Structure formats: structure tokens, C-alpha cells
Amino acid sequence: MKTHLIYYRITPASPEINVTAAIIIIRNPFDMTLSEKNRETSKSQVGITSWYDDIRHNNSKLLVWKKYAVFNAQKYMGRPISWMQLGIPYIIVHYENIIKDTIGEVKRMTDFLNVSYAVTEERIKCLQKNTEGNYLRTSKDKKKMYEMFTEDLKKTFIGYMKGLSQYLPESQPIPWQSCFSPLLGNIPNISSIEPLYDPLLKFPPKVQT
DSSP, X not given: OOOOOOGGGOOTTXXXXXXXXXXXXXXXHHHHHHHHXXXXXXXXXXXXXXXXXXXXTOHHHHHHHHHHHHHHHHHHHHHHHHHHTTOSOEEEXXXXXXXXXXXXXXXXXXXXXXXXXXXXXXXXXXXXXXXXXXXXXXXXXXXXXHTTSOHHHHHXXXXXXXXXXXXXXXXXXXXXXXXXXXXXXXXXXXXXXXXXXXTTOOSOOXXXX
């Protein structure tokens, strides 16, 4: 079962309430936010629009964008932590690691689910030929999209990334170097930024081991 829900938004009638284990896939908040924005504005899993052109020189729309971006950064942090706190078995899978080592990460997930017998040589070859899948957005204006992350937004996003990192197992840390696209431009000094936390989470930070 695939879901984007945060556990404290799940009702007793939700099918997610009966899950007994979870694969928690985390994508860096910059790319996650752009992907979600393009999905919403294009009404498509692969579509892309020029939503950034309407925002760039409009202060009121820029403010709305920043609120939207921060909300997504909070979801980036809160969603995986909320599932980790359910007390069920789970593994953390970073999207960036899937891109870097697709076969290795898929094997790790199937091992966790005890279905490694299903990873046949034929399926591995098929996966190797189709690692990009059918849901790939392409755009000549990617740089303009990344420019929407102002210096203050970059610091906020990194703050939530640092907040999330305090909950992750030491064996499954954030792949920091893979999270920052060159199109983001200058990256603030990570060590000088304080961790931030999803305000809807009702428990204190807890470092996992």
C-alpha cells in the first residue's frame, strides 16, 4: 500500500491503520516541493508548467509561494517521523540513494519485506533497462524553478533536514551531498543552521540508534 498520509491524519476508517511494517521513502525537500508544485499546477504526474513566471515579480504571490514551500518542508520532516513513531518495523530509503544504486536499494527493500526470492535475474535486467520509469519530468527552465528557493528558504529547508536527521538511524543518514542540485546555486553553511521541527509533531526530538 502506498500512501502520502501523515499518521496523525489517519482516521480509524483509513486502510493505513492496519499496516504492520513500513518502507519510508524520503526525498530531499527541494526536489519534493518542486515535484509537488508541478503536479498540482499541471494536474499530471509528468506535467510541468511555468508557474514560477507568475511569482517571480509579484510580491503577494511570492509570499504565498514561500508559505507553500515551508509547509512542504514541514511535511518532509513530519511525515517520516510520524510513521517511525508508530512502533512498527520500518526501514528508511532515501530517494537519492535509489537513483544512485537502484538495484541495491530495491534488494534492500525486498529483503525487508522477506520477498527477496522474487528478485530474479530477469527482473533485475528489466529494472536496469527501465530505471528512469515513465514518470519523468523534463524542462529547459529547471534553473528558473530552483531560483525560487531564496536564501531564507534554503536555510529553512536545511533546518528541517537537520531536524529530521536527528530522528534517523545512524545507518540510514541523509545523503547530504546528493540533496543539493547544482541549480540551487549557493548553499548556506549547514553547520550554522539550527534544526527545525514540524509544529504538528507532539513529541520531542529523539535520536534513533
